[in-house]
Amino acid sequence: MSSRFKDxxxxxxxxxxxxxxxxxxxxxxGVMVPRDFGEYGHYRGGALEDNRARPAVYAGRxxxxxxxxxxxxxxxxxxxAAVGCxxxxxxxxxxxxxxxxxxxxxxxxxxxxxxxxxxNVARPAKFPQVNPLxxxxxxxxxxxxxxxxxxxx
Amino acid sequence: xxxxxxxxxxxxxxxxxxxQWSVLIVLYPFITGLVAGAFILxxxxxxxxxxxxxxxxxxxxxxxxxxxxxxxxxxxLHLGHPERSLEMYLTPHTSSAMAMFGFIYLWYLMAVLLxxxxxxxxxxxxxxxxxxxxMLGWIYKLMTLGxxxxxxxxxxxxxxxxxxxxxxxxxxxxxxHGYVGFIFGSIKANPWWSTPMMPIVFxxxxxxxxxxxxxxxxxxxxxxxxxxxxxxxxxxxxxxxLYAFLIDxxxxxxxxxHRIYEADESFKTLDFMVHTQLYTSQVLLQxxxxxxxxxxxxxxxxxxxxxxxxxxxxxxxxxxxxxxxxFAMRWNVVIGGQLFSKSFLGxxxxxxxxxxxxxxxxxIILMLLPFxxxxxLVKLLPPxxxxxxxxxxx
Numbered sequence: 249m250s251s252r253f254k255d256x257x258x259x260x261x262x263x264x265x266x267x268x269x270x271x272x273x274x275x276x277x278g279v280m281v282p283r284d285f286g287e288y289g290h291y292r293g294g295a296l297e298d299n300r301a302r303p304a305v306y307a308g309r310x311x312x313x314x315x316x317x318x319x320x321x322x323x324x325x326x327x328x329a330a331v332g333c334x335x336x337x338x339x340x341x342x343x344x345x346x347x348x349x350x351x352x353x354x355x356x357x358x359x360x361x362x363x364x365x366x367x368n369v370a371r372p373a374k375f376p377q378v379n380p381l382x383x384x385x386x387x388x389x390x391x392x393x394x395x396x397x398x399x400x401x
Numbered sequence: 402x403x404x405x406x407x408x409x410x411x412x413x414x415x416x417x418x419x420x421q422w423s424v425l426i427v428l429y430p431f432i433t434g435l436v437a438g439a440f441i442l443x444x445x446x447x448x449x450x451x452x453x454x455x456x457x458x459x460x461x462x463x464x465x466x467x468x469x470x471x472x473x474x475x476x477x478l479h480l481g482h483p484e485r486s487l488e489m490y491l492t493p494h495t496s497s498a499m500a501m502f503g504f505i506y507l508w509y510l511m512a513v514l515l516x517x518x519x520x521x522x523x524x525x526x527x528x529x530x531x532x533x534x535x536m537l538g539w540i541y542k543l544m545t546l547g548x549x550x551x552x553x554x555x556x557x558x559x560x561x562x563x564x565x566x567x568x569x570x571x572x573x574x575x576x577x578h579g580y581v582g583f584i585f586g587s588i589k590a591n592p593w594w595s596t597p598m599m600p601i602v603f604x605x606x607x608x609x610x611x612x613x614x615x616x617x618x619x620x621x622x623x624x625x626x627x628x629x630x631x632x633x634x635x636x637x638x639x640x641x642x643l644y645a646f647l648i649d650x651x652x653x654x655x656x657x658x659h660r661i662y663e664a665d666e667s668f669k670t671l672d673f674m675v676h677t678q679l680y681t682s683q684v685l686l687q688x689x690x691x692x693x694x695x696x697x698x699x700x701x702x703x704x705x706x707x708x709x710x711x712x713x714x715x716x717x718x719x720x721x722x723x724x725x726x727x728f729a730m731r732w733n734v735v736i737g738g739q740l741f742s743k744s745f746l747g748x749x750x751x752x753x754x755x756x757x758x759x760x761x762x763x764x765i766i767l768m769l770l771p772f773x774x775x776x777x778l779v780k781l782l783p784p785x786x787x788x789x790x791x792x793x794x795x
Binding site (some may be wrong): 254255256257258259261262266269273276277281282290367368370394 | 409411412413414417418470484488491496507511513516519545546547548550552554555556559562615699
């Protein structure tokens with residue numbers, strides 16, 4: 249360090265340290281921000297490919313209805329007729345492509361119904377809702393309601 | 402009526418039932434407020450060269466640093482994901498106010514606070530590096546950056562640069578806390594938050610809380626170290642607290658009166674909330690005990706002459722009440738803003754947990770942590786020159 253800057257030397261050192269800090273910041277940032285970030289918008293472009301590469305887990309109602317005509321008939325006219333099969337049965341694409349290989353279990357009628365029917369002020373007032381504390385005597389919903397044709401007539 | 406969802410009244414959208422911003426998010430603006438406030442107090446002392454409050458100058462800087470180091474921790478705990486919550490420092494961007502955190506935090510920590518403290522303490526650091534043995538000595542040696550020049554010329558340069566940084570630091574401190582207020586004030590969908598007054602109210606309440614904190618810390622440390630408190634310093638700091646408080650209270654009342662007079666479509670809902678769920682924290686804790694009582698007490702000191710002991714007592718009580726009041730203000734903003742439905746037709750409840758990631762226990766620990774850091778900092782860099790056993794530094 250030349251004697252001219254003798255009294256500023258420590259400041260220069262600090263300046264170099266700060267600069268190094270800033271460089272480290274940008275290097276780390278460069279490493280941490282994925283290369284394709286911002287390609288289409290404020291997200292990692294490759295995320296689209298990643299998602300596309302995932303296997304589909306839902307088969308869709310049409311697929312189920314092709315084989316399970318008995319259920320289609322059972323649901324006919326009921327208010328569950330428009331509810332997708334997999335909303336209750338869960339994703340069953342594997343089963344739909346090869347029924348023998350993946351035999352699905354049955355939804356637990358004690359819990360599945362309340363996913364949609366638990367009393368909640370946020371649901372539209374006209375939607376049928378129950379409070380399990382005072383409806384159903386603590387029994388499984390399917391003891392009284394048929395899941396595919398829930399109206400008790 | 403027994404409903405299936407306890408704590409919910411009226412109509413809420415499904416995503417409003419559970420609060421997403423917990424008590425940790427209350428703590429975050431509270432702590433950054435203390436940082437900004439303590440720093441602004443120190444800066445005003447330096448820029449306007451107020452001799453009376455000299456004893457608190459360095460203490461205020463160290464307090465600001467101790468709290469600043471803890472300030473992002475509530476955010477990180479709230480975010481979870483320790484493997485990537487660190488990214489908030491390293492991948493900031495300008496597309497959202499919240500994502501600018503990294504820029505603002507690092508700028509304030511690195512470029513302002515650490516530099517100012519370093520410059521102010523450089524002489525002591527060098528002297529201690531030369532005289533302290535062992536590990537501690539190495540810490541001081543590291544802090545000298547290998548330059549032991551403490552000639553009068555170099556110290557004079559330090560003083561000038563330090564002043565410059567202070568001047569840059571004041572808007573930076575305003576930015577730090579104004580920014581926190583902006584995050585809330587800019588949320589269009591939430592009428593409890595969305596007001597351009599928010600940054601400025603946050604800023605002044607920050608100054609109030611920072612001054613109160615420094616006042617209390619000064620008295621506490623003096624008490625612990627058996628040092629005589631400088632009464633002139635206490636009186637002046639308390640006077641600043643009163644002035645800042647009057648401005649803060651004025652702004653908050655302006656906001657309130659404006660809301661009441663304007664009485665827009667959200668008013669009934671918010672008004673109901675203030676009279677029910679927020680009554681304790683807003684009306685009692687924030688406005689009455691956290692603002693009016695301390696202002697009254699501090700004003701009393703100005704109006705009638707009281708003994709030293711009485712004044713000290715008043716400062717302790719009003720300082721503590723102030724901190725409670727400002728914490729309540731953050732609570733009312735953060736929690737209050739999430740208690741009502743944006744449909745204005747219903748309310749939910751916040752139930753604080755205890756020993757969970759976002760519960761009361763981590764909050765208490767995070768609130769105590771800055772004091773532990775401050776304790777270490779005061780040991781490392783004593784704010785007062787006359788420190789016994791280090792006679793060489795005088």
